[in-house]
Amino acid sequence: MKTIGYIIQKEFRQIFRNKAMLPIIFIMPLFQLIILSNAATFDVKNIKFSYIDHDHSAMSRALIEKFNTSSYFNVITDFPSAALANSAMLSGEVDVILEIPQHFERDLAKDKYAPLGITINAIDGAAAGIENVYISQIIQGFNRNIRPELMQQGQASNLMKSINTIPLFWYNETLNYKTFMVPGILVLLVTMITLFLSGMNIVREKEIGTLEQINVTPIKKSQFIIGKLFPFWVIGLALLSVGLIIAKLIFDVPMLGSLVLMYGYTSVYILVILGIGLFISNFTDTQQQAMFISWFFIVIFILMSGLFTPIESMPKWAQTITDFNPIKYFVQVMRMVMLKGSSLTDIMPQLLKTLAFAVIMNGLAVWSYRKTS
Amino acid sequence: MTNELVIQAENLTKTFGSFTAVDAISFSVRKGEIFGFLGANGAGKTTAMKMLIGISTPSAGKATVAGFDVSSEAEKIKKNIGYMSQKFALYDDLTVKQNITFFGGIYGLSRAQIKLKTAELVEELDLKEVVNQLVGALPLGWKQKISFSVSLLHNPKIVFLDEPTGGVDPITRRQFWEMIYKAANNGTTVFVTTHYMDEAEYCDRVSIMVNGKIEALDSPKNLKTQFGVENMNDVFLKLARG
Numbered sequence: 001m002k003t004i005g006y007i008i009q010k011e012f013r014q015i016f017r018n019k020a021m022l023p024i025i026f027i028m029p030l031f032q033l034i035i036l037s038n039a040a041t042f043d044v045k046n047i048k049f050s051y052i053d054h055d056h057s058a059m060s061r062a063l064i065e066k067f068n069t070s071s072y073f074n075v076i077t078d079f080p081s082a083a084l085a086n087s088a089m090l091s092g093e094v095d096v097i098l099e100i101p102q103h104f105e106r107d108l109a110k111d112k113y114a115p116l117g118i119t120i121n122a123i124d125g126a127a128a129g130i131e132n133v134y135i136s137q138i139i140q141g142f143n144r145n146i147r148p149e150l151m152q153q154g155q156a157s158n159l160m161k162s163i164n165t166i167p168l169f170w171y172n173e174t175l176n177y178k179t180f181m182v183p184g185i186l187v188l189l190v191t192m193i194t195l196f197l198s199g200m201n202i203v204r205e206k207e208i209g210t211l212e213q214i215n216v217t218p219i220k221k222s223q224f225i226i227g228k229l230f231p232f233w234v235i236g237l238a239l240l241s242v243g244l245i246i247a248k249l250i251f252d253v254p255m256l257g258s259l260v261l262m263y264g265y266t267s268v269y270i271l272v273i274l275g276i277g278l279f280i281s282n283f284t285d286t287q288q289q290a291m292f293i294s295w296f297f298i299v300i301f302i303l304m305s306g307l308f309t310p311i312e313s314m315p316k317w318a319q320t321i322t323d324f325n326p327i328k329y330f331v332q333v334m335r336m337v338m339l340k341g342s343s344l345t346d347i348m349p350q351l352l353k354t355l356a357f358a359v360i361m362n363g364l365a366v367w368s369y370r371k372t373s
Numbered sequence: 374m375t376n377e378l379v380i381q382a383e384n385l386t387k388t389f390g391s392f393t394a395v396d397a398i399s400f401s402v403r404k405g406e407i408f409g410f411l412g413a414n415g416a417g418k419t420t421a422m423k424m425l426i427g428i429s430t431p432s433a434g435k436a437t438v439a440g441f442d443v444s445s446e447a448e449k450i451k452k453n454i455g456y457m458s459q460k461f462a463l464y465d466d467l468t469v470k471q472n473i474t475f476f477g478g479i480y481g482l483s484r485a486q487i488k489l490k491t492a493e494l495v496e497e498l499d500l501k502e503v504v505n506q507l508v509g510a511l512p513l514g515w516k517q518k519i520s521f522s523v524s525l526l527h528n529p530k531i532v533f534l535d536e537p538t539g540g541v542d543p544i545t546r547r548q549f550w551e552m553i554y555k556a557a558n559n560g561t562t563v564f565v566t567t568h569y570m571d572e573a574e575y576c577d578r579v580s581i582m583v584n585g586k587i588e589a590l591d592s593p594k595n596l597k598t599q600f601g602v603e604n605m606n607d608v609f610l611k612l613a614r615g
Contacts, residue, residue: 214479217480371447
């Protein structure tokens with residue numbers, strides 16, 4: 001125990017000695033948190049909207065006005081012909097083209113029916129889908145408004161009883177993507193910093209030759225590893241604290257669940273990441289190799305964590321892979337505890353899996369660390 | 374010097390794939406002896422030393438150090454030896470004092486012992502000015518002397534020095550050898566590799582390795598007589614050139 005204390009003391013001294021390191025550990029991630037949380041939004045806004053009005057009637061203008069007042073659409077241009085509109089879409093100036101046919105108003109009045117042409121740039125399929133929904137909603141709204149007008153002269157009996165759907169958005173009532181993203185990005189930062197620090201640390205001692213000196217001492221493998229990893233464990237939790245404060249102060253993300261639970265889970269989670277880092281350290285000879293391997297894992301872990309893309313929409317085989325991704329569980333737990341106020345029982349499956357990973361990874365790390373070659 | 378043997382090697386061998394770095398060497402070192410371990414670059418000195426200090430497992434043969442087997446009791450050996458590697462191995466980003474505290478601590482010295490040892494070293498090596506400076510900022514000669522002292526912190530029975538005076542000036546080398554003599558007088562066995570043949574003259578006995586084998590082993594005086602030359606340099610050249 002005393003020996004571990006000496007190692008911890010030495011590690012902290014080295015971390016605090018390195019003037020460049022503390023800002024890297026604490027300031028950079030916070031910049032990332034603030035910038036990414038604001039930028040990485042799934043909201044589709046400022047859609048570049050254009051129209052071709054062949055009708056020039058009161059009704060066609062009313063429809064265009066509907067789009068104009070929507071906060072999602074910026075009405076850019078009125079194209080005289082489809083050819084011009086198409087070339088504008090080709091050059092990326094517009095996302096959506098609405099084509100109102102000739103006799104739109106007349107047909108609506110006479111036949112109670114008129115077609116509309118909608119063209120959507122679908123290079124980004126997800127965005128196009130959302131745009132389609134917005135457009136449909138606006139047109140339906142328009143439809144409801146004009147119906148009474150068209151059904152004047154005592155046809156009120158024919159008035160359709162429209163069915164209304166009122167969606168209820170739970171846990172994130174305002175559909176604020178920041179509420180959704182901040183916990184996720186915080187996960188990412190805690191993970192990256194702890195993985196890189198632990199992955200680089202021992203291999204660095206290999207490079208400068210001090211590890212050989214350590215290996216000649218009677219120190220026990222477990223003492224050395226605990227002493228090495230403890231400081232990074234503390235840094236990981238400190239980073240979480242700073243992140244949670246930022247989430248509250250800047251983004252006003254609620255913290256519905258228990259902080260104790262949040263810290264308890266994160267403590268176990270960081271052990272998994274440190275184990276992975278150490279394992280990488282043991283199998284590499286230079287910091288450069290360790291960096292590349294760490295990045296390899298980070299990229300896979302992040303993209304398959306459900307942070308940016310929902311796991312439900314991944315192919316089956318990919319979903320199976322995500323079961324072995326510790327970041328996935330951290331993202332889930334973070335969102336559950338912060339936004340839903342989940343209890344220990346709720347997060348038990350995630351906690352148990354994370355605990356299992358921690359045992360396996362640290363077991364492998366201690367096993368693969370060799371004092372003798 | 375007694376006749377107690379603190380290092381005994383029998384057909385000690387290390388192979389890497391098809392390459393034999395150390396080829397069945399046998400020798401023994403007596404307690405309190407200064408044993409010079411000579412050889413050209415790549416002759417296998419460092420590999421042999423790594424087996425003796427328990428960080429490299431022998432491929433064949435056996436050896437005991439301080440009474441413990443290098444293959445099966447490496448961790449017990451480590452309690453009884455000090456080691457100063459060829460690559461300078463104190464932490465550059467810690468001060469002299471912090472390095473002493475750290476290495477003292479992991480060798481199991483108490484806080485009080487560490488304090489005492491630090492005071493002793495400051496006195497002996499005249500470190501008062503630099504004890505709170507970062508090791509990285511010190512000249513090489515200083516680093517080597519401190520590194521040697523750190524390897525002696527826990528009063529080991531045997532100290533292994535791998536080219537301890539590489540790259541330092543003649544005066545510092547001289548001082549360094551005075552430190553080695555002092556350690557030997559206190560009963561510590563010194564196992565030292567070197568490229569400097571004048572240093573070989575300071576040893577009680579020297580072995581000379583050529584291509585993984587020990588080609589000669591005796592006192593410097595006897596070796597010179599045996600090869601009929603004036604100095605160790607010529608002994609070395611005769612052997613190394615074949």
